[in-house]
C-alpha cells in the first residue's frame with residue numbers, strides 16, 4: 114500500500130515553474146494574493162504532507178553542514194522521529210545533500226528519503242536535528258518502495274507532490290501520480306529551450 118499522490122503545481126502560461134522569473138501581475142493585483150490561491154488549494158486537500166525534490170529542498174531548508182566526529186555506524190533502516198502530530202515534509206535526497214538544522218520545514222516534520230550510500234556523519238547530523246529518514250534502496254532511486262514506507266511507518270494516506278520538474282517527472286515515470294492539480298499563474302516566463 115502506498116499513499117494517494119496528487120501532483121500540485123502552479124505554472125506560468127508557457128508552462129514554466131520558477132515563479133521568480135514570471136512577468137508581473139496586472140495592476141492592482143498582488144503576487145501574494147495569487148500565491149495565496151496555491152496555499153489555499155494545498156490546504157483544501159487535507160493531505161498528510163507534501164513531497165519535494167532535493168534541489169527545491171536545498172532552496173528552502175536553511176541549515177548548514179556540521180561535521181560530526183566519530184559518528185556511529187547506523188543501520189540503514191527507517192528512523193521515525195518525534196512527529197508530534199505534524200504534517201510531513203518529505204524530501205527526496207538520495208545523496209544526503211540537504212541540511213536542516215531543525216526537525217521541520219515551515220512547521221511540517223521532515224522525513225528525508227535517502228540512498229543507503231549516505232555517510233554515517235550525515236545520518237548523525239540529521240538525527241541530531243530530529244529529522245526522520247527512510248531509505249529508498251542503495252542509490253535512493255526506489256521511489257515506489259519509499260512511498261510504501263511512508264504509509265507503513267508514518268501512516269501517510271494522501272501526499273502532495275510539489276516539484277520541481279525533475280522529481281515530478283521521476284514520479285510520473287514510476288507511475289506514482291494519481292491526480293494532477295495545476296494552477297496557471299497569469300504571467301509568462303518567456304525563456305526559450
Ligand SMILES: NC(=O)c1ccc[n+]([C@@H]2O[C@H](COP(=O)([O-])OP(=O)(O)OC[C@H]3O[C@@H](n4cnc5c(N)ncnc54)[C@H](OP(=O)(O)O)[C@@H]3O)[C@@H](O)[C@H]2O)c1
Nearest residue numbers: 122123130166167168169205207275276277278279280283
Ligand atoms: N512552480 C512551482 O510550483 C514549483 C514548485 C517546486 C519547485 N519549483 C522550482 O523548481 C526548481 C527545482 O526544480 P528541479 O527540477 O531542478 O529539481 P527538483 O525536482 O526539486 O530536484 C531534483 C533532484 O531530486 C533528486 N532526485 C531524487 N530522486 C530522483 C529521481 N528518481 N529522479 C530525478 N531526481 C531525483 C536529485 O538530487 P541530486 O541532484 O542530489 O541527485 C535531483 O537533482 C526550483 O528552483 C524551485 O524553485 C517550482
